[in-house]
Each structure stands twice: as C-alpha cells, then as structure tokens.
Amino acid sequence: MSRSLALAFAGLLLPATAFAQAPDRAAxxxxxxxxxxxxxxxxxxxxxxxxxxxxxxxxxxxxxxxxTLQQARAQRPGG
Structure with missing residues (x-):
C-alpha cells in the first residue's frame, strides 16, 4: 500500500512521459x-x-x- 501511495503521488508531480523515465520514482x-x-x-x-x-x-x-518532492517538481518540464 505505501508503495502505491508514493507512486501515485509521484504521478501527480511528473507528467506521464517523465514519470515513466524518472529516476526519482524510487527516491x-x-x-x-x-x-x-x-x-x-x-x-x-x-x-x-x-x-x-x-x-x-x-x-x-x-x-x-x-x-524529494520539491526536487522532482523542479526537474519536470515547466517545473
């Protein structure tokens, strides 16, 4: 459950293409x-x-x- 919550939230911060490639997902x-x-x-x-x-x-x-969330947001296009 905790993994799915973190992944779901990561998906909110990163566009789909970036999320699929994002090394930050694990972070x-x-x-x-x-x-x-x-x-x-x-x-x-x-x-x-x-x-x-x-x-x-x-x-x-x-x-x-x-x-970590702030860094992921800054790395996304237009972030």
Whole structure:
C-alpha cells in the first residue's frame, strides 16, 4: 500500500512521459512512502486526494519527503 501511495503521488508531480523515465520514482518512494502511510491512511490515489492530504498535513511530512518532492517538481518540464 505505501508503495502505491508514493507512486501515485509521484504521478501527480511528473507528467506521464517523465514519470515513466524518472529516476526519482524510487527516491520518492523511499523518502515518502512511510509519510503517506502514516499521514494519509486509507486515501485512495486519484482525483487529487493524495495532493489534498499532503497540502492539509504538510507539517507532518518529513523534510526528506518534502525535499524529494520539491526536487522532482523542479526537474519536470515547466517545473
């Protein structure tokens, strides 16, 4: 479950082509899986639900996760 949450959130940050090729996918999963599992239990991916959970509970997410997500966003085209 934690892997699918992290992958789903990574998909929100990266366009489909970049996500398929992104080396950051593993980094996002490693840095954020526990955070999403702890802070967003039971949230199903899709419809912006994970992004909303992150926005609402951002203060509870680790610096490692937030930094990794920020770096992934900066690497995407137009990011």
């Amino acid at each position: 996002i999963r490693k840095a954020c899986a526990a955070d999403f599992q702890a802070n967003c239990p039971g949230i199903k991916p899709g419809g912006g639900r994970l992004a909303a959970c992150l926005k609402e509970k951002r203060a509870s997410f680790s610096e490692a996760c937030l930094t």
